[in-house]
Amino acid sequence: MSGAHEKGLPGTPSTGPPHRDETHPPLQGAALALLTFALPLATFMQVLDTTIANVSVPTIAGNLGASGTQGTWIITSYAVANAVALPASGRLARRLGEVRLFLWSTALFTLSSLLCGLAEDLSTLVFFRVIQGAVGGPMMPLAQSLLLNNYPPEKRNSAIALWSMTVSVAPIFGPVLGGYISDNFHWGWIFFINVPFGGIVLFLAHLLLRDRETPLISVPVSAIGIALLVLGVGAFQMTLDRGKELDWFNSTEIVVSAAVAVVGITFLVAWELTDKHPTVSFSLLGSRNFCVGVILISLGMMLYLGTVVLLPLLLQTQFGYTAASAGLATAPIGIFPVFIAPFVGKYAHRVDLRILITAGFLVFAGCMQARALFSPQADLNFILIPQIIQGIAVALFFVPITTLAFADLPPQRMADAAGLFNFIRTLFGAVGASAAATLWERREAFHHSRLTSHIDPYNPIARDTLETLQSLGMTGEQSAAWLAGAVTKQGFIFGAAEIYQLCAAAFLIMVIVVWTAKSGRQARTE
16 A cells, blocks of 8 residues: 555544545534534434334234234345445445435435334335335445544544444344333334434534535446345345245245345446446455455454344243343443443554454453353343443454554545445344344254253153152143253253354454454554
8 A cells, every 4th residue: 555545544543634635624622522422323323223123023013914024024124225225325425425415314314214103004114114224324334434534633543433332332222222112102113213313413414514525526326236236135135034934945935035145246246346436346355454354344243243133032032031121131231332432442543453353352252152151040140241241342343443444545435435344244244143043043953852852751860850840739741841841941042052152263263364454553654
């Protein structure tokens, strides 16, 4: 990389010109503080909507007279539209301007949220969820880009920390809020809560950024690229959402959708790499640090979101937690990031970023290994303590990886890079959530079969257990039913333990990948 490209890079404290020209100097004082509040709030709102409806699908579907299977379209429609819009954000931002596109995206996202809450049938709700996902796609990468481009160079690590904190914490609060609202209010409030927050973001962003528009560049839109993006990502998301229900590749539908996804994404990559004006800038992966950063954030999010989905499922199905209480039990993972992330952002430039990322992965691995010790007698402290400690890993995971990934990219590629970065991260997060749920059920079936094979009249332990239960007043049928339930619970716990052990090993392996990147300081000086 030439030195010209290394000055004033995002997430670097080195001296050098800001991203913008002299007519747009970095914001300072109260204006910077308000922007720091508004843009992460937009990200939080958009990421929150990817998870807040998950626990509420049965309630919404029942209220609208739809089946549970049909209700999953509430999640799928949003996810597909959002994933398609994410990588196209950079192209749209160059044509319309980053500020203008962000304001329109936020306004339309807020309006579509209101219309989702007012929907009176499932088809109307799914229609507005598609719009909500599509118009909300640019919000996340543009919030990141605008925050970096308007921050003083010496404070950009702090900007990344604050932005990353919202991305990591929002998925935790989604199920908590969704469960609480479903239990106590009309489901429409899941979407109505976006309206006041969207209004605040719009007011502050317009007030602070209306005179700081980015240069407009007239670039053509590739209809073929967009079509391949919709086809590949849509089929991929359908495969993930329907696979568990249809027993994956034992279903013709899943085989077809998976094949379409592979073909669509393969042709998308090939087309975009040869197109003069690509919709998805895969060429950015030629940057060593950006490529390593994408790999780390994608695999990390796959493992992280997989376990984020698994723990509430385990608590609800095997330990009797409600959706809201399970969400509250997992929420403490957000405690440490709130306090640590700003310090990581402020002082990250003083150490090799790879050391921080390695520390984060090691803490992740330790917490996952602790989770593997789950037992039927696990109490609340066993759940809370690893969750709280894992928050340290979250703070050391998002911020340094994001900083490292963007360390050697020129300012004019920021919006494209943010779109691609978040696009791939989102896809891998979806894979992790789906894979964890499926693997968990399959490992339970394996352990259930293995444990059941030992329950017979000739096994002294099984015989003594049944006799003890009957001595407590249970009938033979009740004793057998209790024992079958205990076997099922133990099978699910064993299955979860194996997944946590697998994740622990994966985080340790990823430490090796971390050190294939250049340090942030090395990237700036080469």
